[in-house]
Amino acid sequence: MKIAVLGYGTVGSGVVEVVKRNYDNIAKRAREVIDIKYVLDLREFPGDPVMEVLVHDFGTIVNDPEVKVIVEVMGGVEPAYTFVKEALLKGKSVCTSNKELVAKHGAELLEIARQRNVNFLFEASVGGGIPIIRPLNQSLTADEIEEITGILNGTTNYILSKMKDEGVDFEDALKEAQEKGYAEKNPAADIEGYDACRKIAILTSLAYGMQVQYEEIPTEGITKITAADIRYADALGGSIKLFGTSKKVADKVYAYVAPKIIGSKHPLYSVNGVFNAILVRGNVLGDVMFYGSGAGKLPTASAVVSDVIDAVKHQGVNIMQLWSNKKLELEATKTLKNQFFVRVPATEREKAEKLFEIAELVTLGGLEEEFAFLTTAMKEETFEEAAAQICVINSIRAEL
Numbered sequence: 001m002k003i004a005v006l007g008y009g010t011v012g013s014g015v016v017e018v019v020k021r022n023y024d025n026i027a028k029r030a031r032e033v034i035d036i037k038y039v040l041d042l043r044e045f046p047g048d049p050v051m052e053v054l055v056h057d058f059g060t061i062v063n064d065p066e067v068k069v070i071v072e073v074m075g076g077v078e079p080a081y082t083f084v085k086e087a088l089l090k091g092k093s094v095c096t097s098n099k100e101l102v103a104k105h106g107a108e109l110l111e112i113a114r115q116r117n118v119n120f121l122f123e124a125s126v127g128g129g130i131p132i133i134r135p136l137n138q139s140l141t142a143d144e145i146e147e148i149t150g151i152l153n154g155t156t157n158y159i160l161s162k163m164k165d166e167g168v169d170f171e172d173a174l175k176e177a178q179e180k181g182y183a184e185k186n187p188a189a190d191i192e193g194y195d196a197c198r199k200i201a202i203l204t205s206l207a208y209g210m211q212v213q214y215e216e217i218p219t220e221g222i223t224k225i226t227a228a229d230i231r232y233a234d235a236l237g238g239s240i241k242l243f244g245t246s247k248k249v250a251d252k253v254y255a256y257v258a259p260k261i262i263g264s265k266h267p268l269y270s271v272n273g274v275f276n277a278i279l280v281r282g283n284v285l286g287d288v289m290f291y292g293s294g295a296g297k298l299p300t301a302s303a304v305v306s307d308v309i310d311a312v313k314h315q316g317v318n319i320m321q322l323w324s325n326k327k328l329e330l331e332a333t334k335t336l337k338n339q340f341f342v343r344v345p346a347t348e349r350e351k352a353e354k355l356f357e358i359a360e361l362v363t364l365g366g367l368e369e370e371f372a373f374l375t376t377a378m379k380e381e382t383f384e385e386a387a388a389q390i391c392v393i394n395s396i397r398a399e400l
């Protein structure tokens with residue numbers, strides 16, 4: 001079996017390494033020896049053995065009948081979309097880690113794969129090395145999915161964990177995450193929550209079998225979280241995590257991305273560093289949790305190569321994935337209930353006590369000029385109305 005890899009960046013070089021390192025085991029699992037015939041990249045890599053298989057023209061790959069499976073790990077929508085579509089139309093299976101591509105064009109590419117009797121697989125697009133796509137497609141099929149909530153971005157979890165445990169500042173933690181190969185090329189994709197947004201869009205589309213427009217998911221990142229917020233969360237016995245969440249309540253589906261303070265009893269509380277975890281609630285199964293390395297070269301490559309093995313094992317057979325191009329109408333999140341942690345100037349205390357039902361006060365040495373508190377659970381729209389009437393230094397959703 002000859003395969004090709006599009007993109008020799010962090011994940012692409014990881015795929016080459018995994019295929020070499022686990023060559024015999026992969027051959028046993030796939031029931032065929034798998035060799036990389038081409039790697040596509042615009043760059044040259046002098047001194048790297050990849051030069052023997054490096055090509056610069058996609059046509060060489062897509063027109064080679066010997067290549068049956070193509071790995072797309074370039075990232076970004078274009079030219080990935082054009083290449084992947086052409087490959088599927090030519091009857092080649094595609095395995096990708098590209099969440100932008102999957103979130104935007106998943107339904108269409110799955111339909112082409114179905115028509116051509118090949119496969120479009122994307123295990124690595126969510127949760128890095130954690131199996132979550134295959135379980136949703138193949139294991140949790142007896143259940144109605146009631147909720148998916150996950151720490152879906154390794155970079156932001158790494159940053160928040162470092163800020164909490166080592167007191168390092170935001171910029172230094174981000175730099176380290178970039179050096180370790182966790183971060184996206186454009187850090188805004190991680191820290192503004194866009195990456196988590198695409199991932200929860202993919203999971204929600206798969207859970208409900210319809211296309212979620214990720215642009216419609218309310219998305220908030222971690223850029224407004226300060227060292228003081230981290231200390232406050234600590235004082236409340238909690239931790240701040242960035243969550244991607246979707247919920248089905250009485251036939252209405254809600255999805256959003258936002259940071260939240262969670263308490264130590266929450267199942268995702270101890271998910272730290274680059275680790276991701278996804279909690280899925282089924283109506284008959286109850287809760288199930290998936291945990292592992294959410295980013296990085298080899299964990300992500302491991303998931304990509306597992307898809308390659310699946311594609312090789314299923315030649316001529318389309319693995320059914322329920323995701324039609326019918327649009328899933330998301331409900332506005334304004335009626336969802338949350339607790340809120342709120343900081344206002346101390347001078348606004350009286351006003352705050354009138355506007356909010358306060359569950360707990362929290363004080364920090366050195367921040368006596370602030371009045372900080374945790375509200376009882378309230379609707380998002382009620383919170384917004386109250387917050388608009390007072391000077392808020394910062395507010396974060398909470399579940400404590």
Ligand code: HSE
Pocket residue numbers: 125127128152153154155156182183184190195294295296
């Ligand atoms: N930048 C992403 C993350 C990579 O940090 O999780 C994996 O999708």
